[in-house]
Amino acid sequence: MSSAQFVQCLINGVTPGSIYALVGLGFTIIYAVTKIINFAQGEFVMLGGLVAYTLIHRAGIPLVPALLLSILIAAAVGAAMYLLAIRPPKKASVVSLIIITIGAAMFIRGIAGQELTKDFVSLPSFSGEEPISFLGAHIDPQVLWIIGAMVVVTIILHLFLNYTMVGKALKACAINPVASSLVGINPKTMALIAFVLAAAIGGIGGVVCAPKISMSYQAGVMLGLKGFVAAAIGGFGSPVAAVFGGLLLGIVESFAVWISWGPFTSDYKDAIALVVLLFILLLRSGKLAEEERTG
């Protein structure tokens, strides 16, 4: 493997890895605040991409406002999902909440398939198609957008959580909802904020990756699963760990595809993420069981 191939492989891994990282961020935020695994997390990414496509091609809105609008729409769907589906049931069990988020995911996916588009679609690149040469590797400029978006989102999220009042309230609620409600933080409001944040981050992931990977209304399942693997590698604790989890998963997939052979590479790629997922879950099972008991 020459150094150019190595760099190419790395870039090919970091690109999807950034998307996984964004989805993983969403999982981590929602889980930290509400102890819910949101099975609809991948659908926000799908929505970001498909809504942007529809706005551009059917409503004729220019690229930049369409992108911003679709991120807002994804965030609004996140808020609606929390208010209509997650909040109403009183004392819901873990099983009920899992089924509710799955139901919401199906609902979103079905509506997207019927009302937006059933085809595989992609957006125009943000800044041309001309590849950039870097250490002998050819890089699509969109890749820089994807990686840039991931880095910017992570930094902003970090600053938000650590240096603003609302962000600190979110963290407090994640650590102990009862104690934080004693000091005037409403856990339900925090949960709503967590859902909106996660959905918006998913939407951002969707709009930046839609020019690079073609998006369809069914893309949410696999994206969600890989984002979950990213969050699981990160241990569901800190957002930054989830980002590293996502990047790691992307890079491992990319190198595994490079060394593998046979016609089923994309299948093998998915299988890697799944095997990693099972391994992490089983290795951490003791700690996870502890968390479920106390959390």
Added chain:
Amino acid sequence: MLARLKSNWSYLAIASLFVVLILAPFHWFLGQYTTLMIFIGIYTIVTVGLCLLMGYTGQVSLGQAAFFGMGAYISAILTTTYGVNPWLAMLAAAIMTGVFAYTIGYLIFRLKGNYLAMATLGLGLIMLIVFRQLNPVFGEPDGIPGIPSLSIGGFAFDSPFRMFFLVWFFCLVILFISQNLVRSRIGRALKAIHGNESAAESLGINVTQFKVKILVLSAVYASLAGSLLAYHVPYVGTQPFDFMASVRLVVMAVIGGLASVWGAIFGAGATRILSDHLLLGFGDWDVVVYGFILVLVMIFMPEGLFVKLKELFERLQLRYRKKGAGP
């Protein structure tokens, strides 16, 4: 008095079910919907297993379609490539699926709740990838065609009319077995595990062992249903065993009332009828309807739609009786 009436009603319900089932395959009764009834029977078998696992024991499985697919694929491969007798292939598939479930059961039941759901989901998707790799090896790129029919002596179950009776025979036998199971010590142990694992353990119930056993049982049910599907269609592709299929099975269990054995028929029936293109014509909107139903049922009646409807029916009956017995 009430108890007797209630049991009379349930006898009536079961009797009318039998009448419908016997008449269903005749063309003048349901016509083209015999095939739909066969699918309802097949999915009922899978759903009963899922109800035992999710409703009674409280363990989520988002990968039940994997066991369903294992039954179908093992039967298809053994009969087409190796020429094994279909009945033997069905038995072998059930045993292999059971052993598989037993092995993974001890691993995945170290997890709970959210993580168990994710692990089963991952497992389901891994099996889907395996199925996809099996297609070109044992058949065509998209699936395995040319699966023989089941037969007893010279009598082959090769038409929908004949297959209908076979499927519903299996279905009813499995429903009765499950019904007896949940009313036994085992059923009470499962409910105890659902209620509170620590408390169940302190009463001397081996929690992990029970969970694994019920997983194996549900896997064997799913495998048998998968084999029946393979012999009925008679073609096996990956589509009925993908992630959406697993979710659809969860929908069936949820509609059927998670903790109800007979509700499984209702759940599988309602769900199959919803997605039936001939009957209702929802087309691809069925996914939206499913999602809506899942959320609504879980918010307003977490014990399941069928159980809630049954309760409602019994309450109405009680009120009616009070009026009748009044002064």
